Amino acid sequence: MCFYFGLPDNATVVMKRFKKSFQQPDLFVPNDKYNGFSYPTTAIITNDNPDIISFGSWGLLPQWTSDRSFRKNTLNARIETVESLPSFKDNISNRCLIPASRFYDWRHQGKAKIPYIILSNESEIFSLAGLYSDWLQPETKTKLRTFTLLTTQANETMQYIHNTKQRMPVILHQKDEEKWLEGDEISKYAFPYNTSLVGFKMK
Secondary structure (H helix, E strand, O other): OOOEEEEOOOHHHHHHHHOOEEOOHHHOOOEEEEEHHHOOEEEEEEOOOOOEEEEEEEOOOOOOOOOHHHHHHOOEEEOOOOOOOOOOHHHOOOEEEEEEOEEEEEEEEOOEEEEEEEEEOOOOOEEEEEEEEEEEOOOOOOEEEEEEEEEEEOOHHHHHHOOOOOEEEOEEOHHHHHHHHOOOOHHHHOOOOOOOEEEEEOO
């Protein structure tokens, strides 16, 4: 699974990578390590407005729930079941890119948990494949855009690092980012679809 990722680069670097401008640049807060369980607002690129970088709150809230705490269950979506689970199936067509430059996981060795930072060999800033939902807040009746990131079977690098559940986020090749937004078949992005990763043990 993936509950921590980072995007510490400034807005200019992110805009240059995606060749898009921020819708509200003042909302962009670079962070070495976004914690999914704090439900941060982070940069996303969505298929309903793909020419800008907008924002969403991590933890997808399906339109049918009235319980904001439900999002603790939807930080990640397994690519193998995302098209059938009620939490996600209504938002299969709502595609997004989640810009990141790193993510974090832990290797279990006996009773020890050894933290790793994982980077892409393809690009300093890459895209995690995601889905988004526009949730109506019961109190204010205003829309809150939320998202989840997809996970798949671990590749060789992540089998070593995430050696318990052996999962990893779906990291898109740059050439496939537009295809993902345009609604390309989800199963194409399950393992063995793979990007080259490198992990470093953290001190």
